[in-house]
Amino acid sequence: MTMQEFFAMGGYGFYVWTSYGLTLIVLLANIIIPVVQRRQFLRALALKQKRQ
Amino acid sequence: MFLIPDPVVRFFHRMASPPHFYAFTGRLMPWLVVIFLLVTAVGLYGGLYLAPADYQQGDSYRIIYIHVPSAWMSLFIYVVMAVAGAIGLIWRIKLAEIVAISSAPIGASFTFIALVTGSLWGKPMWGTWWVWDARLTSELILLFLYLGVIGLYGAIDDKRIASRAVAILALVGVVNIPIIHYSVEWWNTLHQGPTVTKMDKPSIHVSMLIPLLLMAVSFKFYYLIAMLQRARTELLLRERNAQWVKNMVSESK
Numbered sequence: 001m002t003m004q005e006f007f008a009m010g011g012y013g014f015y016v017w018t019s020y021g022l023t024l025i026v027l028l029a030n031i032i033i034p035v036v037q038r039r040q041f042l043r044a045l046a047l048k049q050k051r052q
Numbered sequence: 053m054f055l056i057p058d059p060v061v062r063f064f065h066r067m068a069s070p071p072h073f074y075a076f077t078g079r080l081m082p083w084l085v086v087i088f089l090l091v092t093a094v095g096l097y098g099g100l101y102l103a104p105a106d107y108q109q110g111d112s113y114r115i116i117y118i119h120v121p122s123a124w125m126s127l128f129i130y131v132v133m134a135v136a137g138a139i140g141l142i143w144r145i146k147l148a149e150i151v152a153i154s155s156a157p158i159g160a161s162f163t164f165i166a167l168v169t170g171s172l173w174g175k176p177m178w179g180t181w182w183v184w185d186a187r188l189t190s191e192l193i194l195l196f197l198y199l200g201v202i203g204l205y206g207a208i209d210d211k212r213i214a215s216r217a218v219a220i221l222a223l224v225g226v227v228n229i230p231i232i233h234y235s236v237e238w239w240n241t242l243h244q245g246p247t248v249t250k251m252d253k254p255s256i257h258v259s260m261l262i263p264l265l266l267m268a269v270s271f272k273f274y275y276l277i278a279m280l281q282r283a284r285t286e287l288l289l290r291e292r293n294a295q296w297v298k299n300m301v302s303e304s305k
Binding site: 010018027031034045 | 076099100106110111114115118119122142157158161164165168169173175176212274277278281282285288289292298299301302304
């Protein structure tokens, strides 16, 4: 199987890769959002402590 | 508690303590990520490359490797959320409340993925993006239940009260779970019947079944990772005035 054949998915490439791409985006967002939120919150807490 | 071994009871007692939960899940995280990446890599390689094309559906069936595990997760996470909510409701365990609400966005995401990938699979195979059949409609109701839980929690400022309200909503919504599962048997649906979870023999070839089960395991690990990330953040927000959070922040400087 060539790379081109693999990505063509027997003519269903659009449906298959849209499914996988969308899943990847949604799943990544669910990790990134809470991690970024926690970092920002911890930074804000540290700043508040420094001021006190 | 005489039925549950003592070390298990002790583990759950310790996990109910916020500082212990925070430290333990932080140490556990890299291991979960490594296992998740390994299982996912093997599952995707098996599903997208090794498994043969379907004799009727060609390569379009490969959507199954995310569609079916996502649909399973959408039900599984709902049950976890309702059970954790009930535990929080009965025993007032803060961490159970946090696990319940941290599960909601991930459950909603998997429900969304199941619906959209189903749509993307339905278009080339059924010739339509959507039909109002029992399986699709009950899964859409599940999405609204998740969104209702998230919205209700956000609308109430006191998070202890919010958690109780959310737990009751989640428990009422549990009736939808068997409806989704049996919808393809109770009603005449365009959606096909079960392939894997049949009592006799699964009607799927082993070269397709193994990657499917690996992806199911992969999504379980993903859920654990994403839920714990949210739980850790939610825990810090709720415990911002607790001494252990203050100590942790001052030590990290």
